[in-house]
Amino acid sequence: MNSSRTYAADSGALSKACAEVREGVAADAIGGSAGVVPAFVALPGSTAEAAAVLRVAAEQELAVVPRGAGSRLGWGAPPAACDLVADMTRMDAVIEHAAGDLVARVQAGARMGEIAAVLAGAGQEIALDVPAEATAGGVVASGLAGPRRFRYGSPRDLLIGITIVRADGTVARAGGKVVKNVAGYDLGKLFAGSAGTLGLITEVTFRLHPLPAARAFVTAEFAGEPAASEAVAAAANSPLIASAVELSRPSPGGPLRVAVLLEGSADGVAARAREMAGLLASAQPTSPAGVSATAPAWWPGPPVAGAGTTLVRVSFWVSALGQVLRAIDTAARDAGVSPAVAGSAGAGVLYARFASGVSAETPADGGGEPAPAGAIAGFAGALGDTLEHGRGGVTVLAAPAEVRAALAARGGMAGSVPGLSLMRAVKDQFDPGHRMSPGRFPEVV
Amino acid sequence: MEARMEGVLPMAVTKATALAGRMTQICGAANVLTDPLELRTYECDGLTSHRATPALVVLPGTAGEVAAVVRECAQAGVPFVARGSGTGLSGGAVPHSEGVLIVMSRMRRVLEIDPVARRAIVEPGVTNLSVTEAVRPYGLFYAPDPSSQVVCSVGGNVAENSGGAHCLKHGFTVNHVLGLEIVTPAGELTWLGDGTGVASGYDLLGAFTGSEGTLGIVTKIIVKLTVAPQAVHLVLAAYDSLEAGGRAVSDIIGAGIVPAAIEMMDALSIEAAEAAVHCGYPEGAAAVLLVELDGPAAEVEAELSTVHSLCEKAGAREIRTADDPVQRAGIWAGRKSAFAAVGRLAPAYIVQDGVVPRTALGDVLARIWALSQESGIRVANVFHAGDGNLHPLVLYDDASAAETEAAEVLSGAILDTCIEYGGSITGEHGVGVDKSKYMPKMFSADDLDTMQLVRCAFDPASLCNPGKVFPTPRLCGEVPGPRRGAHPAAAPGAEIF
Numbered sequence: 015m016n017s018s019r020t021y022a023a024d025s026g027a028l029s030k031a032c033a034e035v036r037e038g039v040a041a042d043a044i045g046g047s048a049g050v051v052p053a054f055v056a057l058p059g060s061t062a063e064a065a066a067v068l069r070v071a072a073e074q075e076l077a078v079v080p081r082g083a084g085s086r087l088g089w090g091a092p093p094a095a096c097d098l099v100a101d102m103t104r105m106d107a108v109i110e111h112a113a114g115d116l117v118a119r120v121q122a123g124a125r126m127g128e129i130a131a132v133l134a135g136a137g138q139e140i141a142l143d144v145p146a147e148a149t150a151g152g153v154v155a156s157g158l159a160g161p162r163r164f165r166y167g168s169p170r171d172l173l174i175g176i177t178i179v180r181a182d183g184t185v186a187r188a189g190g191k192v193v194k195n196v197a198g199y200d201l202g203k204l205f206a207g208s209a210g211t212l213g214l215i216t217e218v219t220f221r222l223h224p225l226p227a228a229r230a231f232v233t234a235e236f237a238g239e240p241a242a243s244e245a246v247a248a249a250a251n252s253p254l255i256a257s258a259v260e261l262s263r264p265s266p267g268g269p270l271r272v273a274v275l276l277e278g279s280a281d282g283v284a285a286r287a288r289e290m291a292g293l294l295a296s297a298q299p300t301s302p303a304g305v306s307a308t309a310p311a312w313w314p315g316p317p318v319a320g321a322g323t324t325l326v327r328v329s330f331w332v333s334a335l336g337q338v339l340r341a342i343d344t345a346a347r348d349a350g351v352s353p354a355v356a357g358s359a360g361a362g363v364l365y366a367r368f369a370s371g372v373s374a375e376t377p378a379d380g381g382g383e384p385a386p387a388g389a390i391a392g393f394a395g396a397l398g399d400t401l402e403h404g405r406g407g408v409t410v411l412a413a414p415a416e417v418r419a420a421l422a423a424r425g426g427m428a429g430s431v432p433g434l435s436l437m438r439a440v441k442d443q444f445d446p447g448h449r450m451s452p453g454r455f456p457e458v459v
Numbered sequence: 460m461e462a463r464m465e466g467v468l469p470m471a472v473t474k475a476t477a478l479a480g481r482m483t484q485i486c487g488a489a490n491v492l493t494d495p496l497e498l499r500t501y502e503c504d505g506l507t508s509h510r511a512t513p514a515l516v517v518l519p520g521t522a523g524e525v526a527a528v529v530r531e532c533a534q535a536g537v538p539f540v541a542r543g544s545g546t547g548l549s550g551g552a553v554p555h556s557e558g559v560l561i562v563m564s565r566m567r568r569v570l571e572i573d574p575v576a577r578r579a580i581v582e583p584g585v586t587n588l589s590v591t592e593a594v595r596p597y598g599l600f601y602a603p604d605p606s607s608q609v610v611c612s613v614g615g616n617v618a619e620n621s622g623g624a625h626c627l628k629h630g631f632t633v634n635h636v637l638g639l640e641i642v643t644p645a646g647e648l649t650w651l652g653d654g655t656g657v658a659s660g661y662d663l664l665g666a667f668t669g670s671e672g673t674l675g676i677v678t679k680i681i682v683k684l685t686v687a688p689q690a691v692h693l694v695l696a697a698y699d700s701l702e703a704g705g706r707a708v709s710d711i712i713g714a715g716i717v718p719a720a721i722e723m724m725d726a727l728s729i730e731a732a733e734a735a736v737h738c739g740y741p742e743g744a745a746a747v748l749l750v751e752l753d754g755p756a757a758e759v760e761a762e763l764s765t766v767h768s769l770c771e772k773a774g775a776r777e778i779r780t781a782d783d784p785v786q787r788a789g790i791w792a793g794r795k796s797a798f799a800a801v802g803r804l805a806p807a808y809i810v811q812d813g814v815v816p817r818t819a820l821g822d823v824l825a826r827i828w829a830l831s832q833e834s835g836i837r838v839a840n841v842f843h844a845g846d847g848n849l850h851p852l853v854l855y856d857d858a859s860a861a862e863t864e865a866a867e868v869l870s871g872a873i874l875d876t877c878i879e880y881g882g883s884i885t886g887e888h889g890v891g892v893d894k895s896k897y898m899p900k901m902f903s904a905d906d907l908d909t910m911q912l913v914r915c916a917f918d919p920a921s922l923c924n925p926g927k928v929f930p931t932p933r934l935c936g937e938v939p940g941p942r943r944g945a946h947p948a949a950a951p952g953a954e955i956f
Contacts, residue, residue: 186909203665224715285757329657331576
């Protein structure tokens with residue numbers, strides 16, 4: 015626990031490095047109210063200031079946790095230590111929107127919703143489904159994507175340039191502001207999804223896409239896994255070109271809902287939606303497939319998890335969808351739990367969710383029944399054992415402390431990760447003192 | 460520099476040739492080459508201006524053999540270079556004169572196709588086009604399509620993060636590779652990525668792709684397959700100036716259309732292509748624009764009419780459209796033959812691969828024209844207009860030292876211009892040995908140092924394709940480990956990353 019520690023940090027050096035530095039308060043705690051409270055919070059206003067802050071942190075051997083909107087800061091394991099939070103929200107500028115080049119360069123603390131508003135002025139967007147309040151740097155660092163990952167990939171696929179500050183305060187850039195560029199190693203890929211463990215992201219450049227003129231959601235409900243899997247595969251493999259193929263099953267053994275997003279011109283989308291409805295119909299839904307211009311109420315959006323929620327990610331090859339759905343059912347029945355399952359089935363990702371037993375939160379996608387920590391851990395562990403075959407895996411993205419503790423006895427939050435020794439070597443190179451978000455990534459056996 | 464005198468081999472070369480016996484045990488006598496004449500056939504890749512004869516060539520047949528070969532090299536401290544089909548244009552596969560060249564061409568199988576998941580697992584030596592041919596019966600294709608796709612290997616594509624004309628819409632190799640089995644520079648087999656596209660831990664798959672063979676050797680590749688489009692239309696528009704063609708490009712992008720490809724050729728390239736393949740492009744045109752649209756029939760038809768009218772509005776003197784594969788191939792033939800065709804106009808040429816923001820294309824082309832006029836060196840322009848990737852072909856007579864020098868100076872000035880406009884020195888050919896000297900113009904010393912941290916993590920001994928990409932190698936020092944002594948506040952044992 016941090017509070018008992020005597021800090022070597024003197025706020026004088028930090029204040030000299032950065033115009034806005036304050037002491038950490040309870041609201042800054044990472045990992046809930048019982049989490050780690052940072053001694054200081056620095057809010058750099060520029061990459062240079064961020065570099066100065068990290069130089070001080072290096073001199074004083076401070077553990078540093080970068081923070082954007084903070085919405086995913088509670089994911090994974092809480093940091094083992096946090097002397098200093100680098101709060102990026104003062105760096106919130108859209109530096110350049112080159113509409114003709116379909117490129118935007120933004121500071122890491124810029125909110126995705128505000129960026130979207132600027133880009134929409136030119137009929138463009140960053141084709142990621144992320145919360146409006148999320149920051150660009152946070153989106154990249156978390157690496158997570160919503161339904162349209164099916165067509166556009168995740169943040170790493172749209173990121174074309176990055177500026178980072180290393181743990182020792184060195185500023186480095188990679189990529190650039192042209193989409194096509196193979197000069198040098200692509201550090202953007204490395205930092206995308208690195209969860210603040212390699213360094214501090216201060217600027218990112220995205221490639222943009224034109225906003226579609228029209229969109230349509232084609233939905234259908236299926237009684238069992240074989241039909242739903244067939245529908246998902248048909249939609250995902252169709253030359254009608256879906257932007258997203260989502261699936262939701264609010265409770266194990268229950269009906270499965272499939273929705274396909276089509277984007278394009280008004281006439282094109284209308285024609286494609288009719289054909290897509292026909293495709294879904296041939297997989298024998300329980301009622302005729304529907305077409306709507308608006309998303310169904312259960313449309314999952316980006317993966318979210320509030321305090322107390324457990325979010326389990328299952329990744330797989332789409333050809334194994336039916337098997338995955340059955341494995342989830344079996345594991346849920348055996349553990350006596352009732353998770354809500356939803357996600358980008360067409361892209362090979364589903365999330366099983368358990369709502370917090372204490373809070374009154376009811377996420378839009380159906381919640382999932384709260385369950386005892388041991389049962390949740392049993393579910394995730396059993397599912398991992400069934401699906402661990404080198405073509406996907408089971409990772410607990412977010413979980414409250416008691417579930418994490420129960421998981422630790424079952425091998426941790428993630429299954430086996432290929433290339434782990436190389437990952438450790440990379441971490442050692444970028445952050446030899448292990449001061450950047452220490453312990454952030456779940457321990458891996 | 461070649462420094463091999465008759466009968467006297469430098470020590471370092473002897474060290475590599477001494478591995479021949481072990482390599483023969485691993486790969487079989489037929490797959491280890493030591494004969495100087497045979498070794499010479501591997502002295503360069505597609506960029507013939509950089510050459511080095513390897514000390515030894517091995518052709519492993521399995522991932523296990525590759526790992527064993529690399530382990531021998533690592534133990535002996537002998538550098539090694541992997542080579543696919545040798546079509547690279549930046550000298551990325553130029554051998555090390557004191558090292559082992561590991562040729563992947565025997566490993567060329569398509570191991571598995573999963574049409575429902577849209578994945579294939581292939582060996583690195585398989586050619587790019589044969590992946591598409593293998594999956595075509597399922598209505599799928601492999602999207603990255605470098606011009607050399609008939610011969611280039613997928614393993615080489617991974618090393619270079621290859622693009623191609625259609626990456627404007629479909630993305631680069633890195634967007635289509637979802638898993639790699641690699642042999643690390645220490646000789647260990649490991650997987651990066653599992654074919655799902657969902658990363659657990661760091662995205663080493665993404666960092667590895669495009670690292671130009673400097674982080675290890677690929678032995679299996681899980682590629683993403685793309686659904687073959689319902690409709691494909693190719694539009695050819697001829698203009699009296701490059702500017703007019705450029706206007707059409709801007710208008711098309713401005714209309715919110717993302718074509719599969721937008722290519723442009725200038726008068727010199729058009730003329731050369733016509734002479735070479737009789738592609739029948741409109742005579743006397745100063746610029747030919749090719750716009751390919753693909754996708755659902757319901758969308759492409761509407762896009763086609765928009766593109767047609769935008770091309771017209773920009774002042775096209777002639778517009779042709781083609782939707783059947785044979786007609787399209789006929790039109791593409793001119794574009795695809797351009798490099799070779801232009802090459803015939805002069806005894807030698809340098810192909811550049813600079814990128815500029817698309818909106819700066821007009822300015823940069825004007826600058827290239829001025830540079831060409833100034834130096835008296837002819838430049839033909841063939842380029843991926845949609846993504847600002849220029850391929851200026853600098854034509855010169857290599858029999859003249861003065862002209863050779865002028866051509867090199869001009870090439871450098873073109874890259875300087877690309878950097879000045881916020882672009883890149885390479886869009887798809889890679890840095891290799893050829894452009895490493897330009898890296899400090901595009902990146903700061905700290906940028907390059909930081910990139911090389913990745914190198915140090917993968918290859919601390921710097922034996923894997925050394926001397927490529929970075930002008931100055933970073934000393935990795937001792938093999939790094941975790942910090943000595945735990946962080947005062949770190950719970951012991953809790954921390955992995």
